[in-house]
Amino acid sequence: VHTVGFLVLLAVVVLGGAYFLSAYMKLVYEGGRTWLSPVLRPVERLIYRVLRVDPEHDMSALQYTRAVLMFSAAGFLAVYLLERVQGHLGLNPISLKGVRPDIAMNTAISFVTNTNWQAYVPETTMSYLTQAAGLAVQNFVSAATGMAVAVALVRGFTRSGRSGIGNFWADLVRGVLYILIPISLVIAVVLVARGSVMTFDGPAHVKTLEGAAQTITRGPAASQVAIKQLGTNGGGFFNANSAHPFESSTPFTDFLHIAVLLLIPFSFPFLYGRMLGRMKEGLAILAAMLILISSLYAVSLAAETRTTPALTAAGLVHAPNLEGKEMRNTVQEASIFSISTTVTSTGAVNSAHDSLTAVAGGAAMTGILLGEIAPGGVGTGLYGILMFAVIAVFVGGLMVGRTPEYLGKTIGAREVKLALIGTLVMPIGFLIWVGVSAVLHDGLSAPLNAGPHGFSEILYTFASVWNNNGSAMAGVSVATPYYDSMTGAAMLLGRFAVIVPALALAGTLAKQKTRPIGPGTMPTASPMFVGLLVGVILLVGALSFFPALALGPVAEALTGRLF
């Protein structure tokens, strides 16, 4: 009953919030006047003047892509440099030295790509300056970049016979200024009020009740924690992430963490419907997302609330899987968190994913491997599922012998090629990376477990980085030059080799004249299309990943043994 109540409350808060937020987001991305405009419009204009940007300039798809890539490459260089020279800069109370090159590269590209894969221990590696001016800044702008790309793709559907898809700089600035900063400010204040830490003071040195000396790390955490969830970034200020009491202190803040990480991703299908002027189309996409996320919640909860091989061996047959759980959160909440963080591109954790049962770990991995489209990361989820929708329309058109059309746009060879490239880059890259790492000594030396579970740890690692998730089955020692290089390259390609075809698709669709919808057009705001879309997503996922999953979580679950 508690679990059902938790999920119902979560659904009401998230979907209700997303519905209203999407109306505000539509105004923001259209450059309209919002209730924050009197305060923020002058700031926005000042930024454009400093950057010498004309927000009205309509960019072609290639210009938009170039701006995304240049901005992200510059962000990478800035964060890398900051990490390397942090020992010579301020806000470094425990005098941390410069971060070593492979970790600095891995972390910089990780935060620029919205992955927040952390191959380091934050408390003992990053100065407050690096965390606040480097990593937290990227949390904002990388999230806004994903949101901008999604909005650009939707413009592709709404525009007719136009060569432009919007202005990246305007979309970026508006996303950060009007959406991410105000909401994360409110959340950060709430977190501080509920016990999260926010200070530039160094660690506290205390004497415990037993008389022992203890060092308690602190720092400017609450502000970074708020945006890490809101922007589906996921990188913890502390190594224990959302299980750390200074990141999430109470059951209320645990609920808040989950609700906030789902908020913007679920706003996007509503925003899609609003921008199209056809809310039913957005609701169809939302329905597909809800079917997938609900299925994964059910599988994970069923697996986590039953006994495990270790508990059975200890004679406990009626206990849930308590291993790796922060006991302030229930097993059920940890299960819901693990799915919420993997079906979005968040990657924050409030329990140890390496300790999930084989089935629950497989469910989390499935959420990631489906491409994080249910609902996915901020913006990335929508453009990911829309590329699947284009493929579904094409397949549906072939099956019934109709010209494939989606929202009045003809889905021809070029559109299908771009959508296929966008959806297949990740599976191909992921499988190559796993295959190479499963045979090389450097790859095999990282997992700490044997057998199928050890293989699952490698699988999870590359699923996470290729999909810009950032969570890990932490039983992998990835702070090595090999893993830092492989995961660094995967994060970059998993992000930008998908954004590039998505924006090219946006440009192609915008150029097309929109045709009136006739009796021959396949209805896409219908339960049948929702079923077709879910089918295509599962089919691509199953064909791509089932053999790999069979060797990992499936084999582990079938043996019922500990590895």
Add this chain to the structure above:
Amino acid sequence: VILAGMDIVYVGLILVLFALVGLMAVGLDRL
């Protein structure tokens, strides 16, 4: 020396990959 040696290798790796993705964008534009 703060920056040298391995910095060039790792930064170079990322910049080369950015360049490849940029080429991909040009290629898809002409598809």
